[in-house]
Amino acid sequence: MGATLGNPQNTIEILKKYNFSFQKKFGQNFLIDTHVLDKIIAAAEITKDDFVLEIGPGIGTMTQYLAESAGKVTAVEIDKSLIPVLEDTLKEYQNVTIINEDVLKLDLNDLVLKENGGRPIKVVANLPYYITTPIIMGLFEKHVPLESITVMVQKEVADRMQVGPGTKDYGALSLAVQYYAKPYIVANVPPNCFMPRPKVGSAVIRLTVHQEPPVHVEDEKLMFGIIRASFNQRRKTLANGLKNSAELNLSREVIAECIEELGKGPGIRGEALTLEEFAMLSNSIYHKIN
Numbered sequence: 459m460g461a462t463l464g465n466p467q468n469t470i471e472i473l474k475k476y477n478f479s480f481q482k483k484f485g486q487n488f489l490i491d492t493h494v495l496d497k498i499i500a501a502a503e504i505t506k507d508d509f510v511l512e513i514g515p516g517i518g519t520m521t522q523y524l525a526e527s528a529g530k531v532t533a534v535e536i537d538k539s540l541i542p543v544l545e546d547t548l549k550e551y552q553n554v555t556i557i558n559e560d561v562l563k564l565d566l567n568d569l570v571l572k573e574n575g576g577r578p579i580k581v582v583a584n585l586p587y588y589i590t591t592p593i594i595m596g597l598f599e600k601h602v603p604l605e606s607i608t609v610m611v612q613k614e615v616a617d618r619m620q621v622g623p624g625t626k627d628y629g630a631l632s633l634a635v636q637y638y639a640k641p642y643i644v645a646n647v648p649p650n651c652f653m654p655r656p657k658v659g660s661a662v663i664r665l666t667v668h669q670e671p672p673v674h675v676e677d678e679k680l681m682f683g684i685i686r687a688s689f690n691q692r693r694k695t696l697a698n699g700l701k702n703s704a705e706l707n708l709s710r711e712v713i714a715e716c717i718e719e720l721g722k723g724p725g726i727r728g729e730a731l732t733l734e735e736f737a738m739l740s741n742s743i744y745h746k747i748n
């Protein structure tokens with residue numbers, strides 16, 4: 459038997475059978491559209507060789523699709539009231555493991571080591587929107603071995619991940635995502651594809667993880683500190699943003715020299731710099747302070 463959820467009737471039946479009540483605090487909006495599910499699976503390019511980590515399986519709708527195409531699936535769900543539901547909806551699949559945990563508290567490097575011999579995995583999820591950024595940044599910053607991340611997120615967040623300098627959505631998230639991966643928006647998804655309907659539009663984004671970063675950076679932590687400081691005070695100049703950062707603790711002279719070396723004027727703002735320019739700036743600051 460193939461995947462049976464993903465259509466509104468079967469979803470409602472399961473919810474009734476288990477007398478399930480949605481928990482807002484867990485960002486629960488379940489997918490009820492088979493076309494969207496097919497698109498996510500196709501964009502993730504899953505094969506029987508793949509180990510897939512699903513974050514927040516809900517009642518197991520996408521998990522069924524993943525189990526049919528992947529070699530192994532591990533799904534991490536925080537809500538313990540969903541565990542008996544998942545045991546029921548996934549009982550026919552021998553290649554699925556459910557973990558009842560907060561994904562932010564799990565040691566994912568350890569999981570990849572134990573379950574996939576440390577080889578890169580694919581992450582596929584309809585993410586709980588209240589923790590989209592910590593989940594994605596956690597995967598990148600902890601250097602979890604990854605091939606790709608294909609996820610449903612708030613449309614506005616997908617846009618922020620994909621844009622370059624000179625747009626209002628450009629910021630620390632755009633730069634961090636683009637340092638680690640190549641983003642591609644697969645589809646926009648309207649609220650009526652979910653139960654209950656979210657208040658905002660959604661989008662599926664695929665992040666294909668770079669095997670080598672696209673720019674050379676001497677000290678990643680320093681570069682991301684510089685990026686954060688530059689966007690903390692968007693309307694200030696880059697020089698003032700950097701000067702006001704207690705974390706960086708840089709002198710006005712060092713900042714001015716490095717901005718000049720970059721070939722920019724003193725009035726330049728952080729939001730005008732590309733990833734390459736942030737890398738160059740951070741490398742010249744690194745050499746001045748070390």
Ligand code: SAM
Pocket residue numbers: 484485486487488489490513514515516517518519520534535536537559560561562583584585586587589
């Ligand atoms: N995958 C299901 C679907 O597409 O229908 C459900 C997606 S729903 C948007 C998000 C899911 O993530 C919910 O099942 C929620 O309980 C779960 N969740 C929320 N916070 C979590 C966390 N910190 N760790 C693991 N799962 C979480």
